[in-house]
Amino acid sequence: MKEILFTQKVPVKGKYDVIVAGGGVAGIAAAVAARRAGKSVLLVEKTITPGGLATIGLVNFFVPMCNGRGTVIIKGMAEEFLRLSVKYGFDTIPECWKNGTAGADKPRYMTHYSPQIFALALTELMAEEGVDLRYDSVVANVEMEQRNEGMHCCGIYTESKSGREFFEGGIIIDATGDADVLFRAHVPTVQGRNFFTCIAKLLTLDSCRMAAEKGNIRECYRACFGGNATLYGHNHPQGMKLFTGTSAEDVTEFTVLNQREMLRKLKGDDRNTREVVTLPTMPNFRTTRRIDGNVTLQESDTFRHFEDSVGAICDFDRRDFLYEIPYGTMVRDGFDNLITAGRSTSGEGYAWDVLRVIPPAILSGQAAGVAAAQALDTKRPIFAVEIAPLQETLARQNVMIHFDDSLIPEKVGSAKEDTGHI
Numbered sequence: 001m002k003e004i005l006f007t008q009k010v011p012v013k014g015k016y017d018v019i020v021a022g023g024g025v026a027g028i029a030a031a032v033a034a035r036r037a038g039k040s041v042l043l044v045e046k047t048i049t050p051g052g053l054a055t056i057g058l059v060n061f062f063v064p065m066c067n068g069r070g071t072v073i074i075k076g077m078a079e080e081f082l083r084l085s086v087k088y089g090f091d092t093i094p095e096c097w098k099n100g101t102a103g104a105d106k107p108r109y110m111t112h113y114s115p116q117i118f119a120l121a122l123t124e125l126m127a128e129e130g131v132d133l134r135y136d137s138v139v140a141n142v143e144m145e146q147r148n149e150g151m152h153c154c155g156i157y158t159e160s161k162s163g164r165e166f167f168e169g170g171i172i173i174d175a176t177g178d179a180d181v182l183f184r185a186h187v188p189t190v191q192g193r194n195f196f197t198c199i200a201k202l203l204t205l206d207s208c209r210m211a212a213e214k215g216n217i218r219e220c221y222r223a224c225f226g227g228n229a230t231l232y233g234h235n236h237p238q239g240m241k242l243f244t245g246t247s248a249e250d251v252t253e254f255t256v257l258n259q260r261e262m263l264r265k266l267k268g269d270d271r272n273t274r275e276v277v278t279l280p281t282m283p284n285f286r287t288t289r290r291i292d293g294n295v296t297l298q299e300s301d302t303f304r305h306f307e308d309s310v311g312a313i314c315d316f317d318r319r320d321f322l323y324e325i326p327y328g329t330m331v332r333d334g335f336d337n338l339i340t341a342g343r344s345t346s347g348e349g350y351a352w353d354v355l356r357v358i359p360p361a362i363l364s365g366q367a368a369g370v371a372a373a374q375a376l377d378t379k380r381p382i383f384a385v386e387i388a389p390l391q392e393t394l395a396r397q398n399v400m401i402h403f404d405d406s407l408i409p410e411k412v413g414s415a416k417e418d419t420g421h422i
């Protein structure tokens with residue numbers, strides 16, 4: 001391929017204790033957690049709306065946060081965000097959970113929410129917490145140098161209406177979901193493959209009538225699909241390739257095919273009876289690139305305790321199934337100030353699916369923010385922060401670090417429920 005050399009003087013726009021790349025739920029949790037630990041924080045987001053897949057991807061469902069037997073497993077900022085997601089908009093939290101608790105075999109603790117209103121609430125949260133924001137700005141590259149403890153990221157280059165700029169950072173948290181920062185810093189990463197999926201929201205005359213009758217605006221919404229492949233690949237068109245989501249060509253092809261498929265399906269309807277409320281403004285890729293971390297969570301790690309756990313999580317498809325997130329899934333030895341959170345955390349197969357959904361993504365974001373602050377305070381490399389104080393801080397913030405063995409049933413079923421578009 002023909003290449004040209006690009007050299008340019010770039011203004012150094014600022015210096016922060018912590019820089020978060022990507023304003024999905026994981027990045028926001030990380031930014032807020034680091035602010036609450038007293039650090040100056042910059043969050044850089046390539047769109048103009050916070051929340052990532054959980055808002056502009058039109059995924060609007062907090063998967064279950066409890067074990068299906070009445071015990072809340074995923075707490076801390078994940079629960080705070082769940083409550084925030086429905087504070088100013090509709091919810092579908094089961095009544096028993098609104099009143100505090102639910103017994104065995106009751107509906108699980110989860111909710112749908114308005115993605116747009118959640119996005120507004122997230123911008124407000126970050127403003128109130130004092131997170132400096134840079135919207136409409138892409139983290140385009142990193143500046144690396146060799147230090148005693150390994151490779152060090154001095155800061156990030158952003159690309160925006162202002163042109164190319166540089167921000168110095170003490171700790172860089174990659175919450176781009178695509179491991180963009182880690183990849184450019186040459187941290188080992190793993191490439192994912194995606195089925196054909198695109199979810200939009202639709203209103204119909206019938207759904208509006210039903211909403212008016214029930215007095216609940218949520219009833220207005222219907223899902224509207226381009227590609228309709230589920231998490232497990234059901235409905236993926238035969239012969240169609242799998243998508244990587246990590247090149248401009250691939251993202252464009254995925255988007256164009258999905259948008260054309262959606263229009264093809266809409267063409268059959270009476271155009272006066274329905275309206276697409278909004279298209280997703282980021283592609284519905286579940287798995288693009290993730291860190292090849294010090295530890296990779298496996299499905300065989302179900303019910304396993306990790307000494308470096310930063311929080312317990314539950315399976316969204318199967319009651320009773322519990323995991324812990326090892327800190328090692330977020331860092332890589334030899335990179336002294338780079339950490340990731342959210343869907344670029346290190347997991348394999350279905351264990352990664354359990355790890356990347358909204359509540360665990362928030363949990364790992366919170367852990368990354370707290371760990372970043374602790375690494376700065378103790379002047380330790382991020383991959384070598386002391387685990388006990390990290391766990392103590394997270395536990396004080398209401399995170400369940402280890403699940404209790406009494407929650408492990410003697411006999412567990414294994415069938416996944418196939419909840420579809422998670």
Ligand SMILES: Cc1cc2nc3c(=O)[nH]c(=O)nc-3n(C[C@H](O)[C@H](O)[C@H](O)COP(=O)(O)OP(=O)(O)OC[C@H]3O[C@@H](n4cnc5c(N)ncnc54)[C@H](O)[C@@H]3O)c2cc1C
Nearest residue numbers: 022024025026046052053139176177342343356357358422
């Ligand atoms: C089709 C589908 C259905 C799903 N259904 C569910 C569900 O029902 N319930 C559930 O809990 N989970 C579901 N998930 C998973 C869940 O939505 C995501 O895994 C989770 O929201 C990931 O959050 P995140 O913050 O890690 O990443 P993301 O949401 O991907 O956020 C990353 C952010 O970084 C920004 N960004 C990316 N690159 C850059 C860059 N270079 N510079 C600056 N900013 C950048 C993006 O714009 C984005 O805002 C679903 C996912 C998909 C794709």
